[in-house]
Amino acid sequence: MTQPPMDPTASKRATVRRHRRERQILLFGLILIGMAVAGVFFASVYKGDTEGPFAEPFVTPASDFATEVNVACPPGDALPMEPTEIPIRVLNSTDKAGLAGTTASDLKGRGFVVTGAGNYPRPYEGSVRIIYGEKGLVEAYTISTYFTQSEMVLDTRDSAVSDLVIGDEYDPATTLRPQGAPELDPEVPFVRPQQCVPVELVAPEPAPRVIPDNPLVEASPSASASAEDVPQEGDN
Incomplete structure (x- = not known):
């Protein structure tokens, strides 16, 4: 008994499906390999065995910080x-x-x-x-x-x-x-x-022009006094 001739269109579709499956298997395989490599790398960074990709912390520069x-x-x-x-x-x-x-x-x-x-x-x-x-x-x-x-x-x-x-x-x-x-x-x-x-x-306030010398360190020359900046000795 002779077999009917194969439909060339069906044969082409089967070839396309086979190639598609092969590409999917290859793609998923590469993704799994990449995930495994990334997992090993980040585990090593977490344990301190490897330096991470970012050497500087994510912080706001002091000059840009407002509060x-x-x-x-x-x-x-x-x-x-x-x-x-x-x-x-x-x-x-x-x-x-x-x-x-x-x-x-x-x-x-x-x-x-x-x-x-x-x-x-x-x-x-x-x-x-x-x-x-x-x-x-x-x-x-x-x-x-x-x-x-x-x-x-x-x-x-x-x-x-x-x-x-x-x-x-x-x-x-x-x-x-x-x-x-x-x-x-x-x-x-x-x-x-x-x-x-x-x-x-912290934004500091202006200091008075006269601050007492610190007796715990070597005395330094005092600034000239003014009635507004220097409290009078004794209480009112």
Whole structure:
């Protein structure tokens, strides 16, 4: 019996389907091989055996960073300093006579190095304001732990001497923590504020032209005083 002649069109379609399957098998095989190689590579990067393709972290340049947060974060896991290592000037912004002097005495009793006591030229309605420079960030955070309420303000001073401004809401009986309070444990790291940024990203306020010499370092010549910038010694 003779077979009917093969349809050339059907034979062509079968050849096309076979070639298509071969291309699909080749394509899927290459994809699987690539995924396997990528998996091995990224596993090696994750374990640290291989350097990743990106050497620099994805960060926003400091010059392009803008924020309304003006509170500087404490540096890393920094611990409080000893009060004997912290120079501080106490300023009274209220009309309560003698408040800067009594607060200075209290702080001296805690071991702080008090550089002076005087009047603050502007009113302050809060409790305690700690004005510090970038060099005195840890000092300022240490000072803040001694008070139940405080506000920290960065200015442009090139000194570790901080100014402690006493405001209308200050109450020495409740604002200054008692000795032995758990918050004063020198082995406990600073509490990080909920909203803070690195100190270099905080816009500092202008510093007064006269900052007391830091008695813990070699004395440097003081700037000339002016009635507006220098608090008068003694309280009002």
